[in-house]
Amino acid sequence: MKAAIYNGVKKIDFVELPMPQCDDNGIVVKNICASICGSDVTAYNYGGEAVMIYPGFEFGHEMVSRVVKVGKNVEGIKEGDRVFPVPQFAKNDYTRAATIGGFSEYVEIPQCKLNQSVYIVPDEIEDELASIIEPFTVGANAAMRLNIEAGKKAIVFGAGAIGLTAAVTLKYKGCDVVVVDMLEDRLKVAETLGMMTCNLATEDFAAKCTQLLGGAYGFAGPAIDCDYYIDAAGKQSVLDSFIGFGKGMAKISLVGVPHQPLQFNAIPLIYTGMQIIGPAGADDEVIRTVIEILASHKFPMQNIITHTFSQDQLVEALEQASKTQEAMKVVIKYE
16 A cells, blocks of 8 residues: 655655555454645745654544454444544554554454544545544634633634634533634635634724623723633734723633743732643544534535645645635545
């Protein structure tokens, strides 16, 4: 089978490897589609150590696959099933979460357990959409860690794939959502998903969000009437905006990875009950919610898929995904 091996900056090698085999407790899957993660782009352009992508390993981890072999002890899974392999558990090795073989033709999933190692993908979800289940769980998890209540108001900073999937989750749970970014094309995608928007390149953040969501009072005076914030940009300015314009008891979930340590004044949090949350990894409830949202077709999630390529075009696809002002989710198709 053909496999894509990560061997350092700008170096992806295609090699022929033996067809994977499984024992009685595992399965073998054939990849249908895989999407390119921001960590893949980072490893390709700058090196993978910071994102646990090391030279010599099969590349890729966001995929939908078809089961082609099933060990006799595996329950609830049969040949022909479409599945979403969960990166943290697909290889029973958390350090392999980013290198499980999403850009290879076939993948072995040892010690396979349904609804842990893999989830069945329902027929209602098309192949390309199924390939974004994994990044969707990242955004959904950031939102759901806020303990969402219907009727609340939210602001999401960053209109990339993670920010938009977080926004969709908030909207699905009954919130009014404003998406904030500086790229008009991305904000137009947010609008197709039913979001209100604020363009930081042309609009005043506090004034626009107060206009859309209403005003309130915070530690320093006038605030935005917003209950939930999500930072999918990883910027100091986002945390500054939350603390500067957040009302009492507002919460922010930090999912964007900052390039520098964030700094903040803790006094407003102490006196107003504002909270900063690190979302950690997605659990079973989050994964099931993402599958439910995609299967519902309530949101045109295909709008975040901007480019598709074949496996042979992986390098070209990575180059395209690196152009963040043009690309959002880039998908590799095998079938």
